[in-house]
Amino acid sequence: MSQDYTLVIHGGAGEEMMLNTQVNEVIEFALQTALVLGSQVLQQGGSSLDAVQRSVEAMEDCFLFNAGKGSVFNKDGKNELEATIVDGSAGRSGSVACAKSVKNPIKAARCVMEKSSHALIVGDGVEEFLQGLEEKEKPVGPEYFYTDIRHRELTAKLSAGNTLKNNHPQTVGAVALDRWHRLAAASSTGGLVGKLKGRVGDTAVVGAGIYADDKLAVTCSGDGDAFLRHTVAQKIASLYHHKGYSLRQACREVMTENLKGFCAGIIAVDTKGDAIIETNAGHKSEFSHFMV
Numbered sequence: 001m002s003q004d005y006t007l008v009i010h011g012g013a014g015e016e017m018m019l020n021t022q023v024n025e026v027i028e029f030a031l032q033t034a035l036v037l038g039s040q041v042l043q044q045g046g047s048s049l050d051a052v053q054r055s056v057e058a059m060e061d062c063f064l065f066n067a068g069k070g071s072v073f074n075k076d077g078k079n080e081l082e083a084t085i086v087d088g089s090a091g092r093s094g095s096v097a098c099a100k101s102v103k104n105p106i107k108a109a110r111c112v113m114e115k116s117s118h119a120l121i122v123g124d125g126v127e128e129f130l131q132g133l134e135e136k137e138k139p140v141g142p143e144y145f146y147t148d149i150r151h152r153e154l155t156a157k158l159s160a161g162n163t164l165k166n167n168h169p170q171t172v173g174a175v176a177l178d179r180w181h182r183l184a185a186a187s188s189t190g191g192l193v194g195k196l197k198g199r200v201g202d203t204a205v206v207g208a209g210i211y212a213d214d215k216l217a218v219t220c221s222g223d224g225d226a227f228l229r230h231t232v233a234q235k236i237a238s239l240y241h242h243k244g245y246s247l248r249q250a251c252r253e254v255m256t257e258n259l260k261g262f263c264a265g266i267i268a269v270d271t272k273g274d275a276i277i278e279t280n281a282g283h284k285s286e287f288s289h290f291m292v
Ligand SMILES: N[C@@H](CC(=O)O)C(=O)O
Pocket: 166, 168, 169, 170, 171, 189, 190, 191, 192, 201, 202, 203, 209, 220, 221, 222, 223, 224, 225
């Protein structure tokens, strides 16, 4: 029987890690593991929504990626995490931003989608909302997110004048099509190294760094402020729906028209089973991705 589902994931680590060949192999292994966990859900007849969440959760639990456990530090040496999940076929989404004590922001985003009447909750509101739920998870302290490597990254960034953005896409994301042709997208990030307190990026905003409907699903990674300003994910959907572009043409168009000079990676799938990976990162390993 031919495979009747698609799953694409991406995830990025810090520069110091990417430069080390051995660590790069570990990153590939961790990505493969996240892909297998998500695709098992699809193989067993599960939904695209559960599959993207599973893959993103696995990457959030791995200290290598800039999401969950491995999140970068902001300017004050704190972690402020964001995530979004979108159920394309149902037209629902949930997002969290500036979350400080949430181990798996993607699970929190799913709770926002399913257990609140809102689309986005930020800051202390996230913790309060989660603690009000019946099945609550224990909050984690700042030590959970601490890694020496991320700390060195912040120190280097601050001593260089804190002017540069992440120099390759680091957010983790997944898009999937299940055997019932339902699409979903999920994305999670620690954001930009040395970002200002309270900064919200594209990963928390549907239409900027993430989008899904009943025809296509997209997640983005890279310079989030550029994705926000150009409503990148929404633009891809709009070119696809209203201009008759193929998924690849739509992704390429925004890449050349709106993201020239900004670091960017985009993954997308549609109900025709097209699976797209587009990046302007110089080297393949700078936008690590896998698909089944
Ligand atoms: N998009 C993320 C960063 C990244 O993907 O590297 C942000 O700007 O928050």
